[in-house]
Amino acid sequence: MSIQILLETKVKEGVRSLFDTELPSVEFQPTRKDFEGDITVVVFPMLRVVKGNPVQIGEQLGAFLKSEVDSISSYNVVKGFLNLVVSDSFYIDFFNGIKNESNYGLVEESVTDAVMVEYSSPNTNKPLHLGHIRNNLLGYAVAEIIKASGKKVYKTQIINDRGIHICKSMVAWVKFGNGETPESTGLKGDKLVGNYYVAFDKVYKEEIAKMVADGIDQKVAAKEAPILLEAQEMLIKWESGDKEVVSLWKKMNSWVYKGFDETYKTMGVDFDKLYYESDTYLLGKDFVADGLEKGVFYKKEDGSVWIDLTDDGLDEKIVLRSDGTAVYMTQDIGTAIQRVKDYPDIKGMVYTVGNEQDYHFKVLFLILKKLGFSWAEQLHHLSYGMVDLPSGKMKSREGTVVDADDLMVDMTATARELSEELGKLEEYSQAEKQELYKMVGLGALKYYILKVDPKKRILFNPEESVDFQGNTGPFIQYTYARIQSILRKANATEVDWSSAVDTSFELHPKEKELIKQLQLFPETIQLAAVNFSPALIANYVYDLVKEFNSFYQQVSILGETGEQKKVLRIQLSNKVSEVIESGFKLLGIQVPERM
Missing domain, CATH: 3.30.1360.70 (Arginyl tRNA synthetase N-terminal domain)
Known part of the structure; x- marks a missing residue:
């Protein structure tokens, strides 16, 4: 206690x-x-x-x-x-109780209380970019933290695999692709399809400019550019089940999925269930009909269906067009309900989506409550700010996004440069070095993003993130590696450091502070889970590392002559390293045995 x-x-x-x-x-x-x-x-x-x-x-x-x-x-x-x-005896007694706990701070998973966490949810017309990195890292870490707090967790994404955006890439590939494939070009499938999305936009702008030069109004030109009309015609064919178009759509999407999987593997995130918009976009229409019957929705003269949320401080929202087609809200209503059907133990859902969708989720959650679903009380929008680079804002249509794969490669390269400058890797093989560079580079990227409150916008500075000093991933990884070195030396001696420390032992102030910090770990996990905030875990681990480094500088560990003191200090070092590893694992960050 x-x-x-x-x-x-x-x-x-x-x-x-x-x-x-x-x-x-x-x-x-x-x-x-x-x-x-x-x-x-x-x-x-x-x-x-x-x-x-x-x-x-x-x-x-x-x-x-x-x-x-x-x-x-x-x-x-x-x-x-x-x-x-x-009293010192309280802290020693507490430490004796946790020092051999392998899963200290983690609560056993519930078999009845489940939460679904949605993240990533990309479009299939382009590769993942820096914004997706923050989304994936946040969603994955929140899922792991909620799981550590004692709840069962299902990780999911809904892949936006239909609509005009993918048809634009398809039209461009048909017109300019000459049968190119990922295999023939050596490109990842998502990058190849993304290139055609950019190619479409280039031709689209050229056609608009030509039409305007010929005296056509800008707005009219934007709606009637030939290549856009081709994409719209392709979408109509897809919706009507045209075999040729559907076959092309399946082929290009399969390229993208394979590319996404490679990116997710490098990033270290995974999913338990995938939903596809092509399967879910018709869901929700039946529930709109039920809601209409119950008076939750109302029909306008043109036949469109709406909900009036003005009494709730919101506005009127359309849920079905006059021609009977669904809008995004209809689809999201149906998908949420389908998920609970698929996983009846779900008691809540967390949607990891940027803050530009704040209003959408307020409306969605309120509609689900009004439709009478009790689990709708436990829906949460994990709203996060955008990520900027010093070079400015990203634009996917123009091909100026910061590609997720490229950024992760660059982070590994930056870690290599800094590690080589420090010059402490002489004993490493080339393969070991490469593994370490990747661990440090990705750890730097993940920590830099996750240490910030999700709601805040981030200016991501790659060089600053890989600094081996200050509140960074590499600084924490380096401290972990230092502790492993201490433990290897301790194991090489004849000291038996497995025994319990006598509670009458007098603690050094730094020992006491370290135990006090360790005591906060279980509470921090619970707080981070309730607040959907990996930043609480990240900054806890940083505070623990700072406390350990202060302890390391002010007391002798292996050089201590008193047997009880030496045993306690080795045990403390070991427990700190376990908590660092455990905390970083919740954030999806690995720790190196040597650096």
């Missing part, structure tokens, strides 16, 4: 005993460095139910806790803050 959980019970008990009133909650904070203490009870919020002077209330509570809680060795009150000194 953490000291905070123990103290919360005892503080409430003390307020009941001393002041004959119930305290609804207790506010704690770490004791400020300039005061003696380990944990501080903030008295001021208690004044809502306990009348009196905050200093006197603090003194009375402090005396009560010292007499009732063996772990409190002393206390002091500064204004409205009750600073409690926790």
Whole structure:
């Protein structure tokens, strides 16, 4: 049990005993460095139910806790803050209890409480780019964190494999491709198809410019450019099941899927279930009909179906066109319902989608609630900000996006350059070096993106992310490797460091701080799961590493002459490395044994 959980019970008990009133909650904070203490009870919020002077209330509570809680060795009150000194024996006893726990902080998976996390969800007309990287890293990490918090998780994506966008690539390939394939060009399939999307846009703009030069209005030209009309005609053929068009669509999409799979493998993300828009775009129409009957929706004179959400602070939203065709909202309603049919144990869903879709998800979730689905109360939009590079905004039509594969290759190359400058890899084989460069490069990329609150926009700086100093992935990886070196040396000695440490042992302040930091890991996982925030895990691991490096610099580990001290310090180093590895695994980041 953490000291905070123990103290919360005892503080409430003390307020009941001393002041004959119930305290609804207790506010704690770490004791400020300039005061003696380990944990501080903030008295001021208690004044809502306990009348009196905050200093006197603090003194009375402090005396009560010292007499009732063996772990409190002393206390002091500064204004409205009750600073409690926790005994070394409490921390040693706690550490003895967790040091051999292989899955410390992780909760066993529930068999009934499941969550589905959707991420990636790309279009099949282009390769994945930097924005997709943030999406995938966030979605994957959130899924792993929720799983670690004790829930069953299904990872999914819905692939946008139909519509005018893919028809544009198809038309361009038919017109200019000369039968090119990924095999004949040596290109990944998603890149090849993406090139034709760019080629389409180039010809489209040229045709518009020519029409405008011939005196045609710009807006008319944009709607009637010949190549666009060809793409629209191809879409109509696809929707009517034209065999030739459907065959081409399947072939080009298969190239893209193979390319995506390679990117996902390099990125280190995976999925349990794939949904395809070509299968789901008709879903939802039956539920619109049901909702119309129940009065959730209403029909306009032109036959289109709408929902009025003005009383909920939103607006009116169309859910079915006048010709009976579905809109994206219809499809998303149907897909959500289908997912619960496919996985009846789902109690909630997390949609990892950029913040430009905030309004869409407010409407979607509200509609599902109004349709009477209880699980709709547990839907969450993991809204995230865009990722920018110093060079500016990305545009996929113009082919100026930052390609995900290229960026990951570049990150590996940057890691190689910096590692070679440090010159500590003489004993490595070429294959080992390459594996390390990839681990450090991808670790740098993932950590740099995940350490930021998802809601914030990111300016991604590749060179800064691979720095071996500061709040970076490589800095944390380097500390992990340093600890592994310590443990290898410890194992080479005759020291038996498996035994429990005597609770009467006196801790060095740095040992105590390190145990206090380790104590926060389970709570941090739960907080990160509730808040859908990998940043909480990333920054926890960084704080742990900073605390370890301070410990490493101020105390001797293997050079310590006292047997008990040496054993504790080796054990502490080992546990810190396990928590670093465990925390980074939740973020999809690997750690190296040597650097």
